[in-house]
Amino acid sequence: MSDHLLEARDRGVAWLTLNRPDRLNAMSNEMLDDLLASMLRLASDQAIGCVVLTGAGRGFCAGGDVKGMAEGSLQDDSLEGRTQALRRRMEVSRVIYEMPKPVIAMIRGPAAGAGLSVALACDLRVADETALLTTAFAQVGLSGDFGGSWFLARLVGAGRAKEMYLTAARLSADEARKLGILNRVVAADALEAETRALAEGLAAGPRVALAYMKQNLNGAWTVSLSEALDLEARNHSRSGFTEDHLEASRAFVEKRKPVFRGR
Numbered sequence: 001m002s003d004h005l006l007e008a009r010d011r012g013v014a015w016l017t018l019n020r021p022d023r024l025n026a027m028s029n030e031m032l033d034d035l036l037a038s039m040l041r042l043a044s045d046q047a048i049g050c051v052v053l054t055g056a057g058r059g060f061c062a063g064g065d066v067k068g069m070a071e072g073s074l075q076d077d078s079l080e081g082r083t084q085a086l087r088r089r090m091e092v093s094r095v096i097y098e099m100p101k102p103v104i105a106m107i108r109g110p111a112a113g114a115g116l117s118v119a120l121a122c123d124l125r126v127a128d129e130t131a132l133l134t135t136a137f138a139q140v141g142l143s144g145d146f147g148g149s150w151f152l153a154r155l156v157g158a159g160r161a162k163e164m165y166l167t168a169a170r171l172s173a174d175e176a177r178k179l180g181i182l183n184r185v186v187a188a189d190a191l192e193a194e195t196r197a198l199a200e201g202l203a204a205g206p207r208v209a210l211a212y213m214k215q216n217l218n219g220a221w222t223v224s225l226s227e228a229l230d231l232e233a234r235n236h237s238r239s240g241f242t243e244d245h246l247e248a249s250r251a252f253v254e255k256r257k258p259v260f261r262g263r
């Protein structure tokens with residue numbers, strides 16, 4: 001792993017930090033390759049119940065490395081080569097969205113372009129008052145990548161998503177929260193503590209049931225009601241066979257807090 005991505009673990013939570021603070025964590029190819037590899041590994045890591053993605057320094061992620069693009073250091077010589085390389089790295093958004101555990105984006109400062117797209121792929125977004133969200137692509141003559149158009153249209157509706165893409169409007173933390181893009185906005189000095197409490201609570205929860213919840217909610221966007229009911233019935237029944245469900249049932253009867261084991 002390069003030093004463009006840092007990883008730490010604590011209490012069942014994996015903390016991934018985009019680490020190019022001198023460039024507001026603009027995405028290098030090395031960073032994206034490391035991020036994809038880490039997410040793929042953490043998706044099946046039984047010791048981890050929640051992942052937090054954040055950025056070093058004063059920003060979450062400024063998006064693609066525009067300076068590197070201008071220098072030509074990130075470009076392949078052919079259209080096909082560029083397309084294949086980009087599509088391979090864009091898998092990180094799908095892995096985040098589909099992995100069977102919650103992923104939280106902890107946002108301070110700018111989340112722009114592909115940085116915003118990756119944040120939108122996460123299940124929850126917690127930000128402080130300095131957060132500034134923008135699609136930014138129109139400003140650099142690009143149409144957008146990393147699934148941002150797909151995620152944003154589902155969060156705010158097609159009309160608002162088109163406005164944000166076509167105009168590259170900048171949203172404050174409060175504006176983004178009111179639109180439903182951010183789940184929580186907290187004071188700057190409370191951001192890490194608030195995110196940590198949320199992440200550790202999820203990691204200590206009934207992990208199998210939470211994975212099925214995420215699958216149900218993701219499927220709700222693309223399947224019919226009948227198919228959604230089928231999926232819920234299967235997953236609800238499966239989670240009923242877990243040790244965590246049995247423990248929660250006993251705890252309810254005994255009037256105590258359940259202790260989940262994630263199985």
